[in-house]
Amino acid sequence: MRLLDRPGGFLEGNIEALHAGLERVLHAENSAARRGLLQPLDARVKVAGLLSLILVTATGKRLGTIAALFALAVVLALLSRISFRVLATRVWTGTLVFTGAIALPALFLTPGTALYRVPGLQWTLTSQGLTTAGYLLLRVATSATLALLLVFTTPWAHVLKALRVFRVPVVFVVILGMAARYILLLLETALEMFESRKSRTVGALDRAARRRMAVASAGVLLNRSLQLSGDVYLAMQARAFRGEVCLLDDFAMKRIDWLALAGFAGCAAAAAWAGR
């Protein structure tokens, strides 16, 4: 959604960002309903298969193997109709920014063969430092892409039910379920707050007023969304929710699911052997 009124304004910027956030949250459910390679598979197969690939990614000792898993994740995403743009904006940018900040010192602090000296700073980029940072970045990017595959190709309720099949404790599953609902409530509440503020604001806000508003909004938002998510849990309890996820659709393994499970197992075993 694009707001035509003062597009550069602080409130308008926040409202637009919140709309985009809401769209992103809803995008996952829409994407899970599309026709693609992974979408029709049994949720248990995807949970087991993708988690095993994440495990192999985390323990792999060869950069080439992790890079191959990354390529596999990208191919699976494209075949599941998750676009390159979605991967770049939702996964890789965040990975690069947050993991990059952690990996950056390793480039210069890891002892080894000098590759480049930063002029005037006495910092030496080493070959070993570059490899260490590469491992970290590639591992995180691959794991995050695989995790996104699960969330974007499976309705959230099915993911939760599959986790219960694998004996993940009820408390953990409830917390995951509530976390998803909490994020949505937080975004909706924030959106309402900023829209209501916009309706009562004339002219642009100066920097101090923006700061004051941001601080005040954060506190109010946290309180309101906490209270709302508490109420959501009460409403679930009122309709007999006891922690178990019950769905109309029963999980049933079809031929394609067994084939996919074998495919995931084969890939994970091959990657574990190659990356040892």
Added chain:
Amino acid sequence: MMLFETERLTYRYGNVTAIAGLTLSIREGSRVALVGANGSGKSTLLRILDGLYFGETGAVRFRGEALTEDRFAGDEFAFSFRRQVGLVFQNPDVQLFNPTVFDEVAFGPLQLGWPKPDVRQRVSEALDRFGIAHLRDRVPHRLSFGEKKRVALASVLVLDPAVLLLDEPTAALDPRSQSQLIDLLVEWGGGAKSVITATHHLGDLEDIADRCLVLDGGRLAAEGAPAEILRDRALLERSNLVHAHRHRHRSGEVHSHPHMHPGKLDPGD
């Protein structure tokens, strides 16, 4: 037989007392309105009656059995109680947490372990009955407020509970939706069910209740038939359910009289 009884019940949110030593009883099969201004303790009482909150002191009984946290820890009692008692929250947003309207209405029956073909049939019937069949595949939190309210109500009434607790069911609805909702509630169960409605809309009282309990500051201020309560102007003013409305006549005379939204006091008012 008594449906609900509370005895010297107290409930606090931190330092704020919401229910202060409340003693009341509600008969099986009755239609009761909990009337009170904002903050009088109506919503808290409904949550206590639904076994979601538990009083700090005092007792609550449902058909003679104590409603305690320990009893809800066991599946048998919890499922049996949830099968019999349904609560519709004031804010429909808190009741809508499923990906589609159909899933939302199916949530309760599935939790109660109903057979899946029955769930599908009952949910479809409920959607038709509430005029929301065309919304079955929509995302609930993207609906209009009135539609959300209908989905929230359908998600509880699909369970066909013997006892229905309603928190401000007509709040923030347009007049047509209000009247449709009240008709639906009046028709529901052919009048054989128990309905407890929290409201501060005095105009709805005679339609939705045959007995009123007026709450004020978490205490029972009065009880009686709706007509009796509506006639007691001093009580309504004391409980902040009506306010003095001041206006100027053409002659210049300033006139003030009790006022409520929408008005249903004596015609002479």
